[in-house]
Every structure is written in structure tokens, then in C-alpha cells.
Amino acid sequence: MLIIGIAGGTGCGKTTVVNQILEQLPEGQVGVLSQDAYYKDTSHLSYDERVKINFDHPRSIDFELLEAHLKALKKGNNIKQPVYSFVKHNRTGDTILTSPRKVMIVEGILILTNPELRNMFDIKIFVHADSDERLVRRLKRDISERGRDINEVLTRYQTTLKPMHQQFIEPMKEYADIIIPNNKYNTVAVNIVKTIINERLA
Ligand SMILES: Nc1ncnc2c1ncn2[C@@H]1O[C@H](COP(=O)(O)OP(=O)(O)O)[C@@H](O)[C@H]1O
Numbered sequence: 714m715l716i717i718g719i720a721g722g723t724g725c726g727k728t729t730v731v732n733q734i735l736e737q738l739p740e741g742q743v744g745v746l747s748q749d750a751y752y753k754d755t756s757h758l759s760y761d762e763r764v765k766i767n768f769d770h771p772r773s774i775d776f777e778l779l780e781a782h783l784k785a786l787k788k789g790n791n792i793k794q795p796v797y798s799f800v801k802h803n804r805t806g807d808t809i810l811t812s813p814r815k816v817m818i819v820e821g822i823l824i825l826t827n828p829e830l831r832n833m834f835d836i837k838i839f840v841h842a843d844s845d846e847r848l849v850r851r852l853k854r855d856i857s858e859r860g861r862d863i864n865e866v867l868t869r870y871q872t873t874l875k876p877m878h879q880q881f882i883e884p885m886k887e888y889a890d891i892i893i894p895n896n897k898y899n900t901v902a903v904n905i906v907k908t909i910i911n912e913r914l915a
Pocket residue numbers: 721722723724725726727728729730850851854895896897898899
């Protein structure tokens with residue numbers, strides 16, 4: 714199994730890059746684990762308490778479960794990937810049955826901060842977009858898709874997102890094998906990653 718880790722700040726385009734990679738590749742050969750599915754279970758908290766969580770700090774992620782799932786897939790076992798709701802700030806209780814594939818992609822803002830997980834990646838990719846571009850994208854996406862308003866996004870950006878990005882995410886570039894500049898759609902870089910994957914699948 715070839716395991717590719719794709720990191721980068723919120724709104725840099727990780728999900729978009731993953732979807733571009735998956736386009737035209739043979740169906741069922743490449744699987745995806747999203748760090749967002751591994752936000753810790755917060756069922757014991759009220760909604761008002763959940764809203765206040767710092768979702769950009771590594772402690773908000775259930776890395777133990779993510780690592781256990783990746784190890785299980787590597788051994789050839791199926792896993793049940795949790796489904797997360799950005800509206801409820803919690804897991805929904807549903808799961809998605811995920812089978813091992815020849816190539817597994819793990820994507821998320823903080824996946825390179827965890828040394829055990831980082832060591833499992835054969836290729837580490839960091840997607841870069843400037844912070845103003847990421848903020849604009851995040852505003853548009855969170856308002857249209859994640860049930861937020863402008864005040865929520867900007868307050869979260871100033872209080873947690875920006876400082877956590879500087880403290881935990883940006884320094885992870887140091888570990889990257891490939892940095893994809895993504896202020897604009899970058900088909901050249903995506904095609905290079907696709908070529909590497911196709912070689913593995915051949
Ligand atoms: N290169 C790009 N140029 C313009 N918009 C982009 C680009 N990449 C992604 N987007 C848009 O920005 C938003 C955030 O992208 P997404 O892939 O969800 O980022 P991430 O997964 O890193 O948070 C989405 O609405 C997406 O369509």
C-alpha cells in the first residue's frame with residue numbers, strides 16, 4: 714500500500730486536490746481518509762460548549778483512532794470511518810465502510826503534526842495558498858456549506874485559526890516532500906502526483 718499524506722491550512726484546497734487526483738484514476742484503487750472525520754467525539758458536551766472548542770489544535774483530533782484505522786487498512790482490514798457534522802460540531806453516529814486500497818490518501822490540516830502518523834506516509838504533500846486567499850475561500854465555503862455566518866468565520870479566524878496555523882500547520886512544510894502552490898488551480902502539480910500513483914497502480 715502506498716500512503717500519501719496531504720496537509721495544508723484550511724481553504725488551501727486539500728479536498729479539491731484530492732478530488733482532482735481521483736479524477737480519471739481507476740475506480741476503487743485509491744481510498745481517502747479525511748482528518749475531519751476524526752474530530753474527537755464531543756457527545757458529552759452541550760452545543761454551546763462544542764462551539765467553543767479550538768478545532769485547529771492537534772488535541773481536537775482523535776489521532777489514536779486515525780492511526781489505528783490506517784494500520785488496520787495496511788493489514789488489509791476494513792474500517793468504519795466516522796461521519797462528522799460541521800453544523801453540529803460532532804460525529805453524526807453514522808460511519809462509512811472503508812476498504813483497503815493499493816493507494817490510500819490521508820488529508821487534513823494537522824496530519825503532519827503527529828509523528829506516528831507522519832512516519833506512516835510514503836509521500837508527504839503540503840498544499841500552499843496565501844492566508845488571504847484561504848480566508849476568502851473559507852468564508853465562502855463555511856457560509857454556503859457549513860452553516861456559518863461571516864461573524865463566526867472571522868471570529869474563529871482571529872481567535873484560533875490564524876494562531877494555530879502559525880504554530881502548528883505552517884511549520885509542517887519542513888516535512889513535505891512536495892509543496893503544491895495552489896493560489897490558482899495547479900494541474901501540473903496534480904498531474905505529477907497522478908503519475909506517481911499510476912506507476913504504483915500499474
Ligand atoms: N486553486 C483554487 N482556486 C480557487 N478556489 C479554490 C481552489 N482550490 C480550492 N478552491 C475552493 O476553495 C474552497 C476550499 O477548498 P477545499 O478544497 O475545501 O480546501 P481545504 O480542504 O484545504 O479546506 C472550496 O470552495 C474550493 O472550491
